[in-house]
Amino acid sequence: MSLKKPEEIFNFTATSDDCIKCGKCIPVCTIHQINPDETTSPRGFIDLLGAYQRGQLELDKNAKDIFESCFLCTNCVDVCPNSLPTDMVIEEVRADIADKYGIAWFKRGFFFLLRHRKIMDFVMKFGFMFKTCALAEDSKGRGLRARFSLPMMKKDRLIPSMMKTSFLNTYPEEIPAPEQKQKNPRVAIFIGCLGNYNYEGIGNGLVEILGKLNIDIFIPKDQLCCGAPAYFTGDVSSVEYMTKKNIEYFESFMDECDAMLIPEATCSAMVKHDWQVFFKNHDMPDWEARAKKVGEKIHMATVWLHDNTNLKEMLEEKGKRFDEVVTYHDPCHARKVQGIYEEPRNLLAPNYPMVEMSDPNRCCGFGGVTMQTEKFHFAEAAGKPKAAMIEETKAHYVSAECSACRVQISESMNNAGVETIFKNPLELIAEALR
Incomplete structure (x- = not known):
């Protein structure tokens, strides 16, 4: 299918005109904090995009460099009085960049x-x-x-380390609950690529927790990547391929499941939010509606476990208290995109002493594939303050339900000589249930 160009669907100029230049986005912008240049600030990005659509800005290598410098952390959207979708317009112009300059x-x-x-x-x-x-x-x-x-x-x-056997190839497709009742809850797991190939404790922990809760598990073996790495890079054809394949596959089993759980903030935000945005911006209303429908049963793992099971009560009754202090980092795609804040903390608090870092909401600086490769100096600079905050807490563990944050924060702590170890909250919760 031939997609319409993003600027034909998304009105960059209208977004630019709606910016009141209040500057509230400047102090919270991740790239501006480490590269204080007005052009690489949210209102700078928006002005340039408006000029680009009006034909007043050529998409040259300088403009390419500017638009690829955004971390897509959505801090600016979070504080904007007009809720301008700065991240969305940058994601769309990156498709034009990919068309013109290709992808490495x-x-x-x-x-x-x-x-x-x-x-x-x-x-x-x-x-x-x-x-x-x-x-x-x-x-x-x-x-x-x-x-x-x-x-x-x-x-x-x-x-990240590498697993001998991926999560999807380790477990059978159906894992019945230990105790079969008349109607056991049944959930599917969307594992995410890093959880599938690199961080085995995430999937193992989730399977263990669901077993303790006596929930039937379905592991859909034909799931593909959610498409987030390609989406943030501007590879439209890969995004379209993976999203459509996943939606068609999810539709084949979703009616038989109470929920699909995703133990990753970026994957969850992509599936629940960005799939619909992508189809809307590329004028595919039928697919947008299908993405919305499958998204209704999809949840971040800790949120569904917190809201729909007695897991918190089980953890409290277990009464196990660890000495290792935990500090929690809020992934951008959890707190800002999905409004998730309390649920993972509430599940950790019964068993672990919790200490908040000075700014748990500050972006860790992962920023996507381009930031981690061609612009890694920006990722390194953005990671230093986060590593310092973690060290100040003197925590044994830093936790976040996001493997992209895990990659970035582990690297930042390694560079700074911080001793803290990163664990997904599901790994810590599973340990508390043993």
Whole structure:
């Protein structure tokens, strides 16, 4: 299908005209905090986009560099008195950038793997077998260190570890609850790519928790990536392919499930929010409606567990108290996009001493594939304040329901010499139930 160009659907000029230049977005903007230039501020982005649609700005390499410098953290949207969708317009103009300049070979290769699960399985299995050739296990168990510089990756950079067998290939499709009653709740799991291939404790923890709650589990084996990495990069064809394939697949089983749980903030926000935005901006109302319908049963894992089960009461009755202090980081795609704040904390508090960092809402600086590769110096700069905040808490664990944040925060703590270990809240909750 030939998509309409984003500027034909999304009115950049109207968004630009609605900006009242109040400046409330400036202090909270992640890129402006580390690169204080008016052009790389939310109102700067919006002005440039308006000029671009009016034909007053050429999409040259300088403009490309500016529009690719946004972290898409949505801090600006959160404080804007007019709720201007700065993140959305930048996501859409990146499609134009991709059309004009192409997408780097390593990104194209990555998105190809995300579209083809079996090939990705083989590549990750191969990577696990030969990882010690180029990578070494970090002494803290937080990931792998590069032994030497690789393309787009400097020596000693921390990257996620690799699982011998992916989550989707570890478990059967159906996992009945330990105790079969007349009508057990039944939930599906959408695991996310990092949870599937790198952080095995997330999926294992969720399966363990659901078993303790006597809930039937369905693991849809043909699920693809949610499309977020491609969406934030401007690869429209990959986004369209993965979203449509997933929606068609979800529709085949969603009526038989009470919910689908996603233990990842970015994946959850993409599926519940950005799929609808994508189809709306590209004039596909039928698909927008289908995305909305499947999204009604999709939830962040801790939120559904908090609101629909007696998990909190079980944790309180267990009475297990750990000495290890936990501090919680709010992923941008959880707190700002989905309004999730209290639920994961409420599930951790019965068993772990909790200490808040000075600004748990501050973006960690992950920023997407481009930020983690071609603009990694920005990611490094944005990560330093977050690592310092975590160190101030003296916490043993920092927790967040987002593996993208895990990648970034682990790297930032590694660079700063911070001893704290990152755990998804589901891993900590599962430990409390044992």
